[in-house]
Amino acid sequence: MKNYLYSIILITIFLFIWEAGARFVDTSFILPAPAEIAMKIWELKAELLLHHLPITLAVIAIGLGISLVLGIILATSMNISKTLEQAIYPVLITSQTIPIIALAPIFVLWFGYSIWSKVIVTIIITFFPITVSTFDGFRSASKELKELFQTLGASKRQLFFKLEVPSALPSFFSGLKVAVPMSVIGSAIGEWLGAQAGLGYFSRRMMTQFNGAGVFAPIVVLSLIGILLFTSVVLLEKFILKWRRS
Amino acid sequence: MKNYLYSIILITIFLFIWEAGARFVDTSFILPAPAEIAMKIWELKAELLLHHLPITLAVIAIGLGISLVLGIILATSMNISKTLEQAIYPVLITSQTIPIIALAPIFVLWFGYSIWSKVIVTIIITFFPITVSTFDGFRSASKELKELFQTLGASKRQLFFKLEVPSALPSFFSGLKVAVPMSVIGSAIGEWLGAQAGLGYFSRRMMTQFNGAGVFAPIVVLSLIGILLFTSVVLLEKFILKWRRS
Amino acid sequence: MNGEQNKKLALQFKNVDFHYRNAAGEIPILKNMNLSVADGGFVSIIGASGSGKSTIFRLIVGLEERTGGSIYLNEKQVADRPGKVGYMPQQDLLMPWRTVLQNAALPLELQKENHLDRGTVQNLLEAFGLKGYEDKYPHELSGGMRQRVSFLRATLSGSNVLLLDEPFSALDAMTKLFMQEWLLEQWEQQQSTILFITHDISEALFLSDRIFVITETPFTTLKEIEVPLERPRRQHDLDKKEVAELKNNLLEQFRMRV
């Protein structure tokens, strides 16, 4: 806790300046004060938590889930087949330098306002870190250890489960820690593009109604989801990689 | 080149399936064929390259430029002052788990439909990788080398320029390689929120006009920018870090 | 003509050929090479860097495929050699996510036909000075202890032949001396055959019955040297005149090559 003292001071100062600034500017639809936002969250708690939150959570869960399944399958296939690796890996890396997300509006044409247009955006944004980090994890399995396994007569299956999977886990978790906050962003961006409900949608909705605090309130909830999910992954990582505890 | 043979085959197959699929579906506003997109790019080349491209490039250049300046200043300050580091670093890391980008619509109210609202989105999306990688780079300077410099009576200034800066460069470039494609995405997302020109804007506009190929054409140009910028950074990195050439 | 002739052979190379292949063409390492190691012996291989010491081991364990000739293990030519010898590589190569016990017991997990049971492992853990450390992770151990876990693992492969590739090169000089004595002790108890690669002439002299010297690459035979020392040995036995002379001869031979 003591380590974060300065950070806490910094954030307090920031909130204080924001509050003072907002009161000074006094046009809450442009710059709502933190206190106002907090009150708005309280006021809208039922609406936010019971109506919009579950919808956004569903997008995050389904999107992240599909990314995980596809990413792990693809990474494993590339790990097994050198040909697949040579075909897919460069495409994957190059795909990162191009803004596929800019195609998001057309997904709405394909999938309408259903959950799938948002899920696709979330998948696009989270698929890469998961796949590449898992694959890099497999590759990180030391060549020397692989040879040791061979000299002990290990089967391909044993090599995979006893060496490559444990070797890949740290890198996999790093990827997951990147992907989880991204999935929150992906769901929010997806909801801008076509939705009837959800926290990202609600925030934009509030904007057309000159309700500044209402714009921020769902974003605060989204942030809390982000922090919560991230923390869960960190805890899971600590639990599974307990050998890394110094 | 031979290494990429399989990738090229894969991409060719993909394009072929796409082309066939698009011709089969035959509703080009939903799924334009690659050939159609290529023709559209050719047809719109003046419009795309002379009108929209410069505007998007300006957003990318200014956004990335400001991110670089701010990021490097912040990373350097954290490197110099332990207190600043303790205050800012945790906030920076936490900020990554929250979807600040979801606030983008309100930036439009703050900065208007000028270039600045798009620049801000680009900064938000690129600032983090640049700052954190630069700072991590500074921290990567080996403690033993630092002590060696001290025993040689080096000044703080010499320590910074002769040890910490060169040590930080590899990590800085890694960050830049993440940030550059992000800046392209940032500019496109920024342009969704309200714009009168730019490739991201143009793509969405084409959508409202049911011009499927027109939706994809600017995205292809954006992708080329992404690949070009990324390649430039890689070449610059190779040139500056020439000692890494094996 | 000496006693060893009556002993069974633990390992034998007969006319073995081997070359690596790279962009520039073939790099021959073994040419029609012959070698035999008697059961229960401690044999060191020394040679300059890149002379092909590790290659010999890689051929024995089957990580490289010989291009000609045959290799016999315990007087049988084994087709599928993996799993048939205990191999302790240069680095300790412990898996950081496994405890000491789990690391050591790896061969038991991987080899169906491994007949050692957990009881034996427990006994050996004690013999190897690892009692009480079973549930520690590798990063919690000192360098010497890690080497002992690695050695225990090689032992548990259940083979009578152990190949050790520069196992002590990463240790500091004093820990190294201690580990050498410890290794001899274990070897005398286990009754296994040890092939030991090292750069360190004193180490080879202190440990081995015989030393094979690689003088050129590719090689056909290895120069063989009998170490004129009785067992048990102590470090100061190396100061005996004939051993000291032997050592200086070997040193002179390598001086030109470094």
Added chain:
Amino acid sequence: MNGEQNKKLALQFKNVDFHYRNAAGEIPILKNMNLSVADGGFVSIIGASGSGKSTIFRLIVGLEERTGGSIYLNEKQVADRPGKVGYMPQQDLLMPWRTVLQNAALPLELQKENHLDRGTVQNLLEAFGLKGYEDKYPHELSGGMRQRVSFLRATLSGSNVLLLDEPFSALDAMTKLFMQEWLLEQWEQQQSTILFITHDISEALFLSDRIFVITETPFTTLKEIEVPLERPRRQHDLDKKEVAELKNNLLEQFRMRV
């Protein structure tokens, strides 16, 4: 009472106190410690791991501040010691982004009062067997060459006192022997004073005029041993009976501590 008394002192510790501080409290290392090294001497320090060898060096170069007493360099108490001695740390610590020349010339860049010029550097490069490698990067060199660059850099700090902290511990046994002989050659030419930390008793015996042994921590004085060998020396001089005995004595002393 012997010849050294007349020589100038390169280094002197007078009643030096030092302790580290951690969460648990103070860890005393030096207690009222005295030590002197004559100009032009080659002195080794040996001791178990953690006994405080590196700490002595860190005090000399000023990386740690003594809590009491005084340290004299060339018979002057220097307040601001950094830059006054040549220090070669355990790892070679070359900067990967600098060429051999740029790495070696670092002290010339950093020290205003360094009067060595590029010409001297060129001459020394040749003497150190680095001619033709000036523009190579460290990763293109072998371990032994990297150590020589590191040693050249320490030499170029322009000081007559060189502190070497286990410089050869990362080298393989044969390269190490070669580097030891090379070091002695350089030392005889440079006329500098060398303090040398090592774990390796043979190494200390082969190189030094005198050996300081740390027998306990914290320490007040170091046990001092004169090496009964003339110069120039060869490796096989270590096999002389009195040196061998000395070595075995020292070994016995440390055996209990490992």
Added chain:
Amino acid sequence: GNEEAITEDNKNANETNTVSIMLDWYPNAVHSYLYVAEEKGYFEEEGIDVDIQFPANPTDPLTLAASGNVTMGLYYQPDVIAARANEDIPVKSVAAIVREPLNRIVYRSDDPINSPKELEGKRVGYPGIPVNEAIVKTMVEYDGGDYEKVDMINVEFELGSSLISEQVDAVSGMYVNHEVPVLRSEGYTVDFINPVDYGVPDFYEIVAVTSDETWEKEQENIEAFWRAARKGYDFMIENEEEALEFLLDYQDEVNFPLEKEIEAESLSILLPKMKSEQGFGSQEKASWEETADWLKENGVIEEIPNIEDIFVNIE
């Protein structure tokens, strides 16, 4: 054969039960008749289930209707023509809801724009719907100005917030019956110019669009839908107050807060513009032709499409 017929029937029953309609904007008085029909059970009587959706982007009602993601979308007459003419998008209008433009050029009273010519050099926000460009162009040129000098900015839904936060000087796309009174009730003083005064024809502000394919497959449902909607409309003109109550009851308090007074005023503006001698929703060829001519004159379309394909009147 018998079995097949049954499954066919079932399939039909399933398919025909739901009709989705995407509104042109978030719900307000102009949609009252739909809520009346829903609340009074008229849709149910016709055997259909109605799913009313709101657009996340102003242009979605047309694009999603065209791509078949919704059965119908409420959109703007000129844009239907443009889609058909320029990109040959197979969409058609099945009903005219509001028969006159509601769209106004709105500006802040403290920064007045006295005539369209003064828009030169000004920033004009619009919701990305192309018709607004044609409207502004026509008005400015009619008034003797140069459209090239007008700075048109796509502000998506943020018409009101961009105007009052002074990010733009005027907006096109606000409705005189709704957005304007809403702004005024929030305490902002705004004024407006009517496009019809400056050469813009009297086009149908809101029509219901579907795709040719949907029309073919679901014609019966769409007809059933409009029969019910017409009943809702008839009820609405008889019982204005009650109809508004349905809307206000139905409204989503948080998402789409509505002011009763504003909506009442709005409805009174709307009713005359929704009324037709031929019956609610009917469309006249002449209106389509006039609008198409206007678009061609202004270069929005190059060729006038076959008017017969563009609309169909539901009896």
